[in-house]
Structures are given as structure tokens and as C-alpha cells.
Amino acid sequence: MSDFSPGQRWISDGEAELGLGTILNCDNRSVTVLFGASQETRTYSSRQAPLTRVVFGSGDRIQSTEGWQMIVDDSKESGGLITYIGEDAAGDPCELPEAKLADTMQFDQARDRLLTGQVDRNDWFDLRFRTLHHHHRIEQNPALGLAGPRVDLIPHQLYIADEVARRASPRVLLADEVGLGKTIEAGLILHRLLLTGRAERALILVPDSLTHQWLVELLRRFSLEVTLLDEQQCSAHGETNPFEAGQLILASQDWLFADPHRQSQADACDWDLLIVDEAHHLEWSESAVGPGYACVERLAAHVPGLLLLTATPEQMGQQSHFSRLRLLDPDRYHSLADFQEEERHYVEVAEAIDALERLPGQPEDTQRVAAVIDEDDSQALLDTLADAQSDAAQRDASRHQLRDQLLDRHGTGRVMFRNSRRHVGGFPERRLHVERLEPPAAYRRVLRRLERDEDYLDELLIESGLDHPEVLVYLDLMYQAMADDPLNAEPWWQIDPRVTWLLERLTELGNDKVLVIAHDRDTAAGLSEALRVLGGLHAPVFHEGLTLLERDRAAAAFADTEDGCQVLVCSEIGSEGRNFQFCHHLVMFDLPLHPDQLEQRIGRLDRIGQRHPIDMHVPVFADSPGERLLRWYRDGMDAFSAPHGLGSDLYAAFGDALADALLDPEALSEVIDETRSFFEARLAERDAGRNRLLELNACRQERAASVAEAIHELDNDRALRRYIDQALDIFGVDSQDLGGDLQLLSPSPQMLDGLPGLVKGEEGFSATFSRERALARDDVQHLTWEHPLTREMMARILDGPMGNTALALLRHPSIPAGRVMVELVFRTHCPAPRRLHLNRFLPPTAVRVLLDESGANLTDKISFTGLSKNLQKVKKAAARDLIKSRHGQLRELLDSAEQEAERELPSIVEAAQQRMRTSLDAELARLEALARRNPSVRDEEVSALRDERDTLGTAIDATRLRLDAVRVIVTVDQESR
Template sequence: MREFLLNQRYTSAGEPELGVGVVTEVSKGKVRISFPASDEVRLYSIESAPLLRTVFKPGHTIVDQQGQPLVIEEVKLERGLYLYYGDDRTLSEAELGDVSTSHTVEDRLFAGDVDSPELFALRRETLDYNYQRRISPVHGFVGGKVDLIPHQLYIAHEVSSRFAPRVLLSDQVGLGKTIEACLILHRLLVTGRITRVLILVPESLIHQWFVEVLRRFNLWFNIFDEKRCASLEKGAPEGNPFLDDQLVISSIEFLAGSAKRTQQAVSAGWDMLVVDEAHHLEWSVEEASPEYSIVDLLSRVAKGLLLLTATPEQLGVESHFARLRLLDPNRYADFRDFVKESEGYKDIAAIVEKLSAGKGLTAKEKTLLESMFSKERISLLANKDEQATHNLIEDLLDQYGPGRVLFRNTRLAMSGFPKRIAQLIPLRDEENQRVWIERLRNEFSDDMQGTFESRGGQEFWFDEDPRVKWLLGKMEELEPAKILLICTSKEKVLALESALSKFPEFTASVFHEDLTLVQRDRNAAWFAEPDGAQILLCSEIGSEGRNFQFAHHLVLFDMPFHPELLEQRIGRLDRIGQKKDITIFIPYLVGSPQELLVRWFHEGINAFNANLEGGDMISKLFSSRLLTIAKNTSFEVAETELEVLIAETAEYQKVLKKNLAEGRDSMLEMNSFRPKVAERLIQQIRQEDNDPALETYLTKVFRHFDIEMEDLAARTYLLHPVSFSASVFPAIPREGVQVTFDRQSALSREDVSFLTWDHPMATGAIDKVLSSTIGTASCGLIRRSGKPGLVLELIFVLETSGKQRIDIDRFLPHTPLRVVVDHTGDDVTESFSVAMLNKSVVPGKIDSLLESNLFVETMLPDMIASATEIAEEMGENEIEKGLARMRHTLDHEINRLSALQKKNKDIRVDEIQAAIAERNTLSALIKRARVRLDAVQVIRRE
């Protein structure tokens, strides 16, 4: 590991435009660099700092802090700092003034230190690809190892386009809220708009989130718990452990258990806070839970906030308001005002529904629209003007819908879901039926009360249980298909594991709350492997958050009591993207309390065959009666009462479905998914997926750095260093790594990395080339060109000084400017295309040219000067284009937000102010862009 010392000079490999920086602070694991030329400061991790030591060579001119120049004659290293000798004096690295490294390209050329035309072409290509990937409209979206699902991409695009977004992601179970949140984070991180992120999740989901963001998005988050915080404090007792890393995952339970850690997390400051399972945060007008209070504190210091919940309103209007209050406490300050205001959207929603369905409007509805817009605009509807209708719908959704802070997609509006095939399995034990009914009555009682501590696994009698006998037969029948089994408690899981272990032909893995998070992930991974466990035995903890959609057989070994908990169980497999229909097996003993539950779920609310809505309301109305019936010792009486309850429940659900359909916030759902926007994004991503440019480019880079690409399948390779010295890419271990450029291949293999322009391996390859001198100076020869002479190909880069959290790449990323001049300085770029030079130029020697004083002292400097003038004119044109792109985007957004704010209180004042500030900052940065010479190729024509 490098030793960083105060006053050492470095340049940034990733941001060379910052200039030469000086080390101003070195602490445990961190180094702070100040870049005077660009007035920027960066904090790097010592272990992975993308820094290059700046060393000036004999012949270079440097200046001290008083501006006095020194021509270097000799260089020495002493105690970690360079000493420069010349002009009868010595200048320490610590005494350097304003210095730069802009002379490097010319120096290499004059010294005869030239590369082949092939390497010059590689650098030229690298600069062009770096520009293209940064300005791409899907920059930050192509890199996710995910299916291209329209509603997910739309939400990610809409949210990540905002300044410091604060939204509630509340898609129904199985629609992919976690993927949406990760897409948003990935884009904001890749584009540099955020750097510090805190993800808060229930303890049981920590490792799932860690694996999800790493495997799918190549983002390494650090898991923070008490052990890690205490360890960090040992090295820095006065420090804040939450400042040690930029990307952090922690559990809400951990913070709730420590006021000290909560205060540290709050004081650390975050660009983005993500909270999963937000419906567990309890709040009422009278009081708030500790967990809610912690998130409230963090949400006030975090610039952006993503709340994830599948049940935004089903837990009650008050609970829904509590989450909106976290997003914008000024906007949602009074619960009663919120309830009253929500009623106002119904008339607009009805109009939007009619317009979308192509239905006519009543005179009253037309009058309402005319009062909101104009008679002329509304009159266009009578002419069946499709564009006018579309624009009106867009404006209604934008100006009056509640979709600024809330996104909710429902299964009803989506396609691509599998069918549910329910198989009810009534079981009997002819010899001991009464004994088994009594045993299952006791089991049911324990399930309801959670009293398992005194029970030993053998008391479940699973070696003889009819359900287990059925399960063994079903496993043999379905083998090798994967089976997910969920039951109420870890005690049942352990007892089932013990029973199945007596049959070595069956392999089972377990998943319950007493396992460590690492053990849970390992067991889930073993279940996911093709030759791994055939069945995963889960306690109820497996119902929340986990995704097992590679399986399509679900066994409900017992019944949860709450309808929404049952939906959570089924939702582990019934998810968008599931490729096969799901078979749900429900084994139960005839005459047991479990049979009563099964019948109520199946006949009363059809919960096995269809997605259930309003489960919480159904539970509140009927659960107590159902429990009383199930506990009745007389099965005949219980069955009679159940028939009545089933009829009442079924009738209630009909009314509930109708009310939910009528009360559906259609404006919210329409604003949560714009198909045309999503389709455009998908087309752009697919275009990049299918473009072979990245594959061809990385093949060249890997070959140069001695990384072998071994063919495994179409567009799939094994990468590994040829020699020990070739280990220049940290992401490529000595034993190799499997990669693919094909999205579908990547999705089918967990162990294969998906290479895109967003992948760290691709960005690392670009940085590796551009941070080195590869191809910066070259000499080539064109034979039989018909006209002898000399031309110079120069690549300039129009650079803006980097500003963190300002996504300037959308408008003016580092822009390569290619200029070719002849020996008179005339612009001949059009006569020497890239394709022609790549095909015609062969390596040449520069020695004879350097022996000519005329070439060295006059011709070459004049050619470079002429080319620089041309490049600066090109740069001015690019600056104007960048300003125009920026103004078109941000002026439109600022005007839109200002207009919306008059009608829609969801528009935050700080969002408009931030957009104006961003426009002003971007304008200043773009105007200050400067041209820098990056590479030169001398070409002789013979």
C-alpha cells in the first residue's frame, strides 16, 4: 500500500482536469487532496485512491510559492518528498507553487518517446467512447443486471431526473420496488450526483440488500452494526464511524437500540436515505415509535429520501400520511388538511379515466376543464385530436395528480404475471385420525399464540405426520424441481429438517430467524444452485423481502392467520419476471382447524388463485370470528358456522373489490407509469446492449494489458491475467472471472458478470488508458500516398472542472476534438478520416525528424499552435451546444415546476430553488471549459 505524506503532489486518474493536487491531510484509511487550480477538494480511501504521483523531470520548469521559476537539472527522493535541483538552488516538493503537467505530450514527442499508431488509435477511441457513454441518455441504466421491465425503468428515470428526490415507492408485492430503488441509486451514483448513501432495512434483509446491490449493480455497500462501529472507534476514538464509508447499509433495529449510534448517523449527513419496509414505522397523531422517530431525524438531514412499502394506504390513512410526512414535513404538516385535500382529486380522476378510454365528457366536466385551461384547447377534444387529448391527459396528471411524491403500480395494470394453480390436498390417517386431529389442534393453538419454547422437535411427530408423508412423495415426483416450503415457526423448520434428514435421497436447506444473516444467505444460495438443495424450509421470516422466483412450486405447510401474510408468502414466487406458472400445494388434515382456515381462504376470499387486495380490512372484520370457529372443539358446529362466515366474507369481498376499483387512484397509477417514456428507454438500452463496440474495445484493452479472454460461449468469456505483472484490474482475480456482454446470459447465471459501459471493469479500462501516457505521442507512416509530406493528428479534450453532485455530463462531458493539420498549418481533417488512418498508417521512426532543427524549433511548434487555434474554435462551438442543451432541459423543468407549484403543493420550493442554482452553476462551469492537448501523432507521407 502506498504511503501518503503531507505536501506530496498527485493527479487524479479519474479527473485529470482537476490539475495537480497536494496532500493536506492523512488519517486512518483516508487521504485528503486539495487541487488549487480548480479550487476543489477530494477525500479518497487510501486502499483504492485513483491517484498518480506527480514527478517533474530534468528539463521541466517549475515555480516556487513566490512564483520564481526553476529549470530542473536533477531530481532526488528524500523522506517521501521529491527534491528538485537547478539554478544553484534546491526546491522541495513541499515548496512548489502553482504547477501543472500540461507539457507531457509535447515533451514525449520531443524526447522521441513515441508509441505505435495502434496505441494512438486506442487512446483516440477511448476518449470517444468515454464521451459517448457519459452523454448517453441511459447512462447509469444500462449497467443493472436486471430485466428491462417498463414500469421499473419509468419510475427510475422519473425519480433520478429530479434534484434530491424524496418519494414513496409503493408498488404492489412482486412488482420490484427494490430494483426500482437500486436503479435510482445506481444512476445517481454513476453520474456523480450523490456520493453518500444510507440504506436502512429490517435486520432480516441486510444481507439480501447487500447481495442485491453488489451482484446486480456492482455497488459495494458496507454493513454497519455495533461490532463494526466499535472497531472503527478504537482507531479513532473521537471520530464518527459513519463517516468512514460513503455507502452504508444498517438495520433500523440497530439504530433503535442505541441513542449514540443514532446521533452519529444523523450527524454524518447523507445525500440519500433509503428505508425498506417503511410500513413498519408506526406513527399516530398522538405518538411515534422509536423507529419512526429515528427515520424522521435522518430524513431531515438527508437531501434525498426513498421509502419502500407495498401497503401505502391499506394500513390506514393515518399510517399513509405518516410516510408522506417523512418525505415533506412542510407540505404534509396537518393530518386533517391531508384527508380533506385528498377528496379533491376524484373529479379530475374521473375525467382522466374517460379521456384515456376514449369516452365522451359531460357538459359539467368540459366546463371544469375550460376553467382550468381554455375553451380553445378543450374544443380540440371534439375533433378527436389524439395529440391534444394526450397532451391534456399529461398536463392533468402532472398538475393535479399526487404522483410527485408517490409511485404505485398495481398488478391490475401490469402484465407478465404467472398463473396461480392451487392444489388443495385433503389428508387422512385412517388408523389414528382422532389422534392426529388432537395433535394438529395443539399445533394450531401454538401457531396462534407463538408458544413453542417448551416444545421439542419430536413433539411435532413429523416422522409420522400425514403432511410429511405426502411431502416426501411430492418431492420424489417433482425431483429435480425446486420447492419452497413456508411454515409458521423455526421450531417447525427444524423438526421438518430432522424428519427429512432420514431420507438421504432428498436434500433440504433451512432458513429461519435463529440463523446468522450470513448463514441465511448461504442456505438460500445453496437452494438456488442447480445441483443444490431441492427444498428450502422457511419459517415466516422467508415471507418478507426474499425473492425465490427461480422456483415455481410452493408448499404452504400450515396457514398464516392474516390474509396479507399469506399474500407475502405467495409473493416470494408470484413476481413479475417469473417465467412459469406457480403451483401452490396446501396439504391439510381433514377435520383439523387448519382445514377451516384453508376453506375460508379459498372459498371466502379466493386467496390462493388470485392476488388479494384489502387483506387488512378483511382481517379486521372477520379474523376474530374465524379464530373462535377454528378453536371450537366440535368440528361439526365449527363447520356450520364456517359456512355462514364464508358466505359473509365472499359477499363483503365483492363489495370491497368494487369499492377498491372505484376508489383506485387512477391518476396516481397513470402517473406512475408512462408506457411511451418507458419504451423509449428500453429501445435505447437494447441498442447499447446489442452494439458490439464495447466488446471490441475491451478486447483491445485487455490484450494490451495481458488479460486473456477465453471463449466460453457467444459473447461470454473467462478473463484472467496472463502473468503476475498483468494484474492491473482489481476486478479480475488471478484465477479469472467469467463475464458476458449478453443481458439474457447474465440473468441466467449468478456467477457471470454483465459487462456494460456502466460496469466498473469498463470504466476502469477507460481510466487505465486515459490516466496513463498510452498513445499520447505517436509517429506513423503512410506509404504510396501519392504526395510526400507531413501531417499532424492531434486530439484535444474540452474539459470542465469537476463539481461533485453536479451532473454536467448530461450537457458537456469531456469532449474529444480531433484536428489534422498539414505542414503549413492548414486544417485537413476531412481529408484524413479516422477509418482511413487506422487502415493506412503503419509504425514509423521519428529520430530523423528530431535531428532537424527546422522541424523541432519551427515546423512542429507552428503546426501545434495552428491546430490549437482550430481546436479552441471547435471548443467554443461545443460550449454553445452544451449551454443550449442545458438551458433547454433546465429552463423547461424550472418553468414547469413553477407552473405546477401554483396548482400542486407537492412541488417543493427548495426543488425549484435547487434547479435554478444548478442551472447557474452549470452555466458557469460550461463557460469555463478549457481545451487541453491530450495526444499527438506525427504522420509522414511517402
């Protein structure tokens, strides 16, 4: 006779996701089960049905089909059906027949799964415990969020990312000089905020020409998939808001700033972070606001976090620089006049910081420091430092603390980070190669007439339609604009000796990559055509008139080291944002009129990681305005030797005089001399004041070194390789050793679905544990604790039932057969908003309890590893029978283990509170002290940190333990098979 009766509740051993099943009918041959929650019906052989009867015991919580719940006290059976007896939520007595149990009841919890006979593989249980252990350890590592990205460990980038991403709502200006990695800094900040839960949605606005570069960089370096929005993508969303289409939205500034409707849709979304690249293009003055600035200002008013990126913060003058600070904090930066007055006092602070290094020294050094410090908390430090009787350790500690206080409390260092090449170091030499050429007859004719006839310039401006001084510097444009002249019948590139010179230079350079930049897109297009026609060279052109796809194809063809082209011809747009670091030859076919544009050109090649000297090749026509412009750059401000950030000031002061002197060699000499004097004075003034403070504050080496050390610790973690190998095996991912610390990961037919980068039927990807190897090869992924594949596998284990039950056999000569032990893993549960990043103080913490069948606690006597390596697997059918036969005993042991685990909870909570208070109390005290002297610390920032501390304290106090996994261990004879 069958044990099945209609109305009984059973679950499928192989398809637990079907939910609770009801026996519809049965006979000697088959049994039919309806799984109501999934609307599935299964028919099994009654002799070998893979089903387990669901029977609840005292203390279990069950749910009725009507939605109410009850706690089971007892049960009774009649006609093969069980009726449960207990109390409802109000404490009133009630009964619930098993036929009335809710079909949707899930058995994910370890206790329920175990007692209903659902057990997983023993190695799954092992992996679950190790996952919880590693997750607990990694979440507290100070490098969390910074170790996973595929980037070099460059100190100033790590410091900025660590400092900014610690803040609850970071609002900063990333203003490192060209080539120092502002995009990487923004990516690191974004990656950490996402990983720690401080941000969930971000809007990234970049120039149109850089959208695909950002898209690729975020995916390649940070494994972040973003949604690129344009008008075509938006139209496909119909009436729904397209900005809700993804977690991370990337959009073109040109497109968004020109469309009020799309701006309103972006405004309507909830963002945690707004990133704006090339922010110097945002136009603002006290009398007029540009559309781009207005759009960002509206967004920034309700987005908590804001990152503005620009390599030239003062390109458009101090007013433009102030306007960007105003976006970060309009209350703090409300008056341009007040801001200018404040900056005048930064020299005193910089001098005080220099004086610290000399103390104990002259009395004037002590006075210089005393004039700028807070009396309340800094005077004691100064007294210690100035006291000749203090020992070296005391003086060093006081000097360090005072220096940090001064940097924190003065200047714009909290809202603006600017590293210079001089400060960072390690950049390649710049070598200028100037080629003087004779101008062709058509150019020479115009230049000679200009020198003889003062009125001809006005006539030329009218005829050509060009502006002054472009018409003097870009002679090819002037030639093209006067095409109606019968003497200008030939294309300009057929008469221009710079083209011949370039062809010769390309031949000399062999296979070396060469980036060519010209001011105008017509010049760039013509030059590309000339190289094709005259030299048979494929020279892709890159300018603003091309579509984004065409520009990306051109850049990709240039970047290809094997089959790519030798030369890429760009208009001025090619000197902004793009990274051509793999190339070290730059041909400036002409020169830009603004010094900052000149630096942007050079900065496409002169970047961190460049391993070759930068060779700058500049052809100029002898005694021409172009050559005189080069002299102003070279002799007036050393523009080719290194960036200095004063280009905007110099152009504002001498741009008009320079334009007038381009036809007058004597006047040019005077302009160069005046420029040089002004340049040296401003350089000294800047280095003594604000920029000196910014450089000191933009990278604190001790902090950067500690972050790098923490990343190295994670990179070199031996447990990582062991863990990933075990997880890949269990998740069904094949790993093939390719040699050289490379392996090919590919999906097996048994792979569990939904793993990042792995799709059944596809090849998979190559990976390495070596950061150096991953940086050297774009096609190889870097396996870390933060890699999406690792995090997905860990999340699948920790958030689901995988491996939360197991049954194993133990053969041991000193333990009689038939004994039972239970190994339970409890996990701390502390509900709190993700934005608080509770895990840095109290990540899910495992409490292991091992009991023998008498209830004796063996946890301290037998380690998890020592036990696991002696266990053997058992077939599932036998495991279910063993559990069924020991139901009562197992329930008692589960209850006893819970009481044992609860004894560990107070110490866990107390330690977490201590870690939280130690960290946040110190940071809060620091912020409150800063706020008294430095208005850059917003009141909202102090209040947010205080609220965060209080909320975390409440959440930690509410921590509870819950059963995460349980393994039943049965001892057997040594001879048993």
C-alpha cells in the same frame, strides 16, 4: 565527451513518474541522477542513458523550488546550464536557473511530454482519441446508468428508475406489489445517481434477514461494492466513525434501530441517498413513534434523497401509510385528516382521465374533465380535444398532454409508485391444491372439547401461554405448549398427518424444488427434523433464531440446482424479502392470520420472470379452525388467486369477528359473506380512485419504451466490442474465446495494475456481450459501456497521460519525405460540481486539428481513421531525436493549432446551452405548473431545478479548450525502412 553536466535537469524515458531529475555527477562511463520528488537515485551508462534533457521554450509555464511560477520568454546558457528569463505571476521580470526548477514538476500534459521527448505508442494515441469519442457519445445517451446493470428490460422498472433518478433529490415510496422488482428499481436508481454524479454516498437499511441478499444483489446485478456494517465491523474501527468506512454502507435495521450510539454516528455523516427496505415495519401514530421510525425520520431530515420500499404500503392501515409519506415530505403531509379528505377527490380525477378517451363525445364527458383541469394551460387542449372539427393527430396530441397533466397534478403519483400485477401483466397462473386431513387424536380431543365447552378456550389460553386465535389455528404449537400432559409425550411431528402427507408429496414431485413455510420457528425446526428422521431428507431450516450466515447457507443450499437440497423449510420470516423464483411449488404447512403475510408467502415464488404456474399446496384438518381460516381467505377475498392489496383493510374490519367464528361454522359463513361484500365494494372504490391514478402514473409506456430502445442501442453497439478488444490488448488483458458468445478475460504478466476483477496470478472471469446470456448465468459478467472494467479503462486513459503523445511515420507517394504534420486533439474543459451531471449537455468534446508544417489546416481533408491506418510506428530513440531536431517548428505549430481549435469553441458552447435550455426550461415550466395544483411538488425541488439551470448556464459559458493529445507525423520515402 559526455553531454551531461552536474546541475542539468533530465527525465527518465522509462520512469517518467520519478519526476524531474538532477545530474549529480558524470564521467565517460556513467551518469548519476537524483530524482528529488521520489527520493530515488539512478546510475546509467553515459553512452546509452535512457534520459531526455528538459528544455523549456517561450510560453511555457515553469515552477521554482520555492513555489512561485513564471512564464518563459527566453533563455541563456552558461557552462552547460540554462537560465530561463520571463515574468512571474505579477508580471515582473525574473530569472530562474534550471537547477532551481521544482523537482515535483510533472509532465502529464501533452505539450510538456512531447517537447521533453516523451512519446507513447501509436496505438495508445489511437485508443485515447476513440475513448474520448465514445465517452462523449455515451454520456449523452438517455439510458446512461440504466444500461449496465444485469437486469431484464421490464417497462415499469425502467420507467420508475428513469423518472426518479432524473430528480435532483428524489424522495419517493416504491410500493409495487410483491414480485414486481422494488429492489431492482432501487438498484437502478442508485446505479444511475452514482454514475451521473448526483450521488456519491448512500446508506441502505434493510431487515437483518435481507442484508446478505442485498449485498449479493448489488454486486451481482449492479457491480456495486458495498460495505456491510455490523457491531463487529464497527468495533474494529476503534474511535473513528465506522459509517465513514465506505461510499455505500449497508446495515441491518434491527441492529441500528436498537443502538442510539451507532445512530448518532450515522446521523453525523453526509449522505446523498437513504434507502429503507420493508418500510412498513416503521411504526408511527399521532401519539407514539417507534424507535425505527424515529431513526429514519432523523436521517431523512438532512439526507437529500430518500427511497422507501414496501410491497404493502397500507398493511398497518391508512395511518401507517400516511406516516411513510410524512417521512418523504413532512411539510406536504402534515395532517392525516387533510390527507384522508384529499384522497376522497381522486375518484373525480380518475373519471376525468377515463372521459378523455371518449372525447369528443358527450357533453358530460367534457364537463367532467373541465372540472379538474387548470384553466390557464389546459383549457386550450380540452377545447381542441372536444372540437369535432379537429383532426385525429391534433386530438391525440391534446389527449396525451391532458392525461399527463392530470396524472402529474393530482394524487400521490409523484412520491409513490405502485404497479399491480393486473396492470403489469405477464404473471403465471396460481393453482391452489387443498388437502383435507383427519386431525390426530390429540388435536381432535382438544377441538371437540372447545366446541362443547365455551370456558375451555380461556383455560387453554392460560395453560398453553398462546394468544387467541393462534391457539386454535396452530394446533402443533398448542400441543407443544402442553407438553406436561401425559397424552402429549411424543413429538408433535410423529403424530401429525401433515408430515406424512408432505413426505408423500415430495416423492410425487420428484426433483422439483419445494419451499415449505410454517408460521412459527419451532414448527419449522420440528418439521425439518421430521423430514430428516422419517424421510431421510436433508431439509435446511430458515428462521429468525439462526444467525445470518446460517440462514444464507440454508438459502444457498436450496438454490443450488445441481447438488442442492429439494426442500427448504422456513418460518414466517422466509416469506419476507427473499426471492425463491427458481421454485414454483409452495407448501403452506399452516396459514398466517394476516392476509398480507399470506400474500408475502406466495410472493416469494410468484415474481416477474417466473416461468411456471405457482402450485400452492395447503394441508388442512377437516372441520378445524385452520380449514375455516382457509375458507375466509379463498371465499371472502380471493386471496389465493391474485394479490389485491386490501388485506389490511379486511383484517381490520373482520379480524376480530373471524377469530370468534373459527369455532362456529354458521357465524363463519356470515363473516365470509360480509367480507366478500366489503371486499368487492372496496375493490371498486380503490380502482376508481387513488389506486387507479397510481397505476396510470406508475408506468408511462411511451417513456419506458424510449428508455428500453436507448438501452438496446447501447447493447447492440458494434463499436463496444471493437473498443473493448483494443483496450484489453493495450492494458495487457488476455481474452480467450469460449464459444457461445463467451470469453475468458485473464491477466497477462504485462497487465497494468488495478483493473476491476482482474488480479495478476488469478484466473480472471467469464464475460459476454449478450444481456440474455448474462441473465441466464450468474457466473458470467455482462460487458457493457458501464461495466466497471470498461469504465476503469476509459477513466485511466482520459484522466491520465496515457497515449497523449505519439510520433509516427507516413509513407505516401504524393508527399515528399521529411515533411512534418501535427495532429492535435483538444478537449473541452468545464469545471462544475458532479451532482449537476453537466455531461448530459456538454460531455468532454474533442476538437481535432491536423496541420502540415506550413501551418495549413488539413483537418477536413484527412480523417482520423483514414490517416491512422496508414501510419507506422517508430522506435522511441528515433522519435526523441526527431522531436529534438524540430523543437522550434513544433512549438509554432502547437500555437497555431490552438488558435484553429478556438474557432470551434463558440459553436460547441452554443449547442450545449441550447440542449440544456431545451431540456431544463421545459422541465422547470412543468414543475412550476405542477406545484400550483399538486403539493407533492416540494418548493425545494423547483428551486433546486432553477438553481441547477442557472449554474449549468454559467458553467457552460466558462468552457475552455485544453490540449489533450498530440501526434507528430513525419513523412518518409516509400523505400525507407
